[in-house]
Amino acid sequence: MLRHLTFLLLTYACLVVQTGAGDALAWGDWKTHLVAAPVAASVLLFEGPAAILWAAVVGLWWDGLSGGPLGESLLLMAGIAKLLQGALGGQPARSSAAIGLLVGASAWLHGLGWRVLEAWRDAPAISAAEILRLASQQALWTGLLTAAALFGWRFLVRGLALRGRPLAPLVQNKWRMLND
Numbered sequence: 001m002l003r004h005l006t007f008l009l010l011t012y013a014c015l016v017v018q019t020g021a022g023d024a025l026a027w028g029d030w031k032t033h034l035v036a037a038p039v040a041a042s043v044l045l046f047e048g049p050a051a052i053l054w055a056a057v058v059g060l061w062w063d064g065l066s067g068g069p070l071g072e073s074l075l076l077m078a079g080i081a082k083l084l085q086g087a088l089g090g091q092p093a094r095s096s097a098a099i100g101l102l103v104g105a106s107a108w109l110h111g112l113g114w115r116v117l118e119a120w121r122d123a124p125a126i127s128a129a130e131i132l133r134l135a136s137q138q139a140l141w142t143g144l145l146t147a148a149a150l151f152g153w154r155f156l157v158r159g160l161a162l163r164g165r166p167l168a169p170l171v172q173n174k175w176r177m178l179n180d
Contacts, residue, residue, distance in 0.1 A: 003045050011038040011058055019065055030141040035062045036107035037146055039077050040099065043084040055081030069121075076113045080106050099150055104143020111135035 017025075018034040025032045035058065042054040059077030063070045084106060112135040119126055 007041060007045055007054060010041055014038050015061060015065060030137050032142045032145060033107040033111055033138050034142060036110055036142055037103050039080055039106045040102040043081055051085060052078050052081045072117055076110055080109045100143045100147025103146040104139045107142040108135055108139030111138045
C-alpha cells in the first residue's frame with residue numbers, strides 16, 4: 001500500500017513540476033518531459049500488469065492535463081511500460097545513472113510516439129529527422145535531470161560512503177598525568 005501511495009505522490013509531483021515549471025527547466029530548445037519518470041518508476045516499483053496499469057493511469061492523467069485527445073498517452077505509456085519490462089527482464093535498476101537512463105528511454109519513446117501521432121493526425125510540415133531530434137533532445141535532458149536529482153537525493157540521504165563511520169570526528173583524550 002505504501003508503494004502505491006508513494007507512486008501517486010511521485011506522479012503528482014512530476015505532473016505539477018512539468019505543467020508549472022517545465023519551461024523554467026528548459027535549456028534553450030532542450031525541454032523536459034518529466035511525465036516519463038512515473039512511467040519508469042511504475043516498472044521499477046511494480047511487477048507485471050500492475051506496472052502497465054499504473055503507467056496507463058499516468059498516461060490518462062497526462063492526457064487530461066495536456067489538452068490533447070484522451071487515450072493517446074494512455075496507450076503510449078502502457079506500451080512503453082510493457083517494453084521497459086521486457087528490456088529489464090526482471091532485473092532492478094539501482095544506480096542513479098541506470099534510473100536516469102530508464103527515464104530517458106521512456107521519455108524518448110513517449111516523445112517519439114506522441115510526435116509521430118501528432119504528425120499523422122495534424123499532418124504538419126515536419127520532417128522525420130526533426131521529430132527524431134526533438135524526441136532525442138527531450139529524452140537526453142529529462143534523463144540527465146532525473147539522474148542528477150536522484151544523485152543529489154542519495155547524496156543528501158546517505159552521504160558520501162559514510163557507512164559505519166561517524167559523521168563528526170571522534171575526540172579522545174590521550175593525555176596522561178605527568179607523574180605516571
